Amino acid sequence: MTSVAKILQSKPDTTVHTIAPTALVFDALKLMADKGIGALLVTEGEAIAGIFTERDYARKIALMGRTSSVTQVRDVMTSAVRFVRPDQTSEQCMQIMSTGRLRHLPVVDNGKLVGMISIGDLVKDIISEQKFIIEQLEHYITGTH
Template identity: 35%
Template sequence: MKVRDVMTSQVESVTPSSSIVDIARLMRSSNVGSIPVCEGNKVLGIITDRDIVLKVIADGKNIQSTSAKDIMNSEVITVTSDQDVHEAARIMAEYQIRRLPVTEQGKIIGIVALGDLATEKIHVNEAGDALSGISQGAHH
């Protein structure tokens, strides 16, 4: 099974100039913990709810004047739609991430989440291993 078979095509994204408040609200309304930062369809970075807590709130930055470009992680791990879901699960476990932007020629076309893999019965073990790896990483 390929990533395209389980990915979400409707991707919420923000721009480098998006405010942290707007990003947090988008995360809440979309019920997600990470959002890609894009210029057009090109992925420039990713912001997680943890980034907002650690890089803005804990550092005492002004939430009104801090923007996506100030805190985004620009080393984004991505997959392509024709990669196997087993490979996506392995990448999630290795990098301890729950969501991977899906790109084609540098442009975002979707997102694959750990939950997308877990819903496929044949991939529950790998998704479980990925989640286990992610959870263990959080305790270090």
């Protein structure tokens, strides 16, 4: 099993993009589009106040008839944020994501935000791990160590 710490190390960009709860949803969407990401952590100083995702926008702005140019992120963010530690495994993260129907997990170490992993990061890691195992089994079966 790969640890969250190793998954973070393998990411080309480990920047965690954040936004203030008082920011407008429009600005959050613009930042997400500019960075090619699907979620922003909502922070107040060093504290995590929530998470704002594309799903929050679709369900709490578009479907509720709100306007992103006047609605603040705090009004539509998800406040109950699940997070993981760097020592947790990719399998544990997949279980948390599957059970909670989540696509993003902040990584917190000793109360400090150290990264963010997505379902895409986990899938990439799992595919890489499975590919390695398949190659090892092929070498074992064919006798070409």
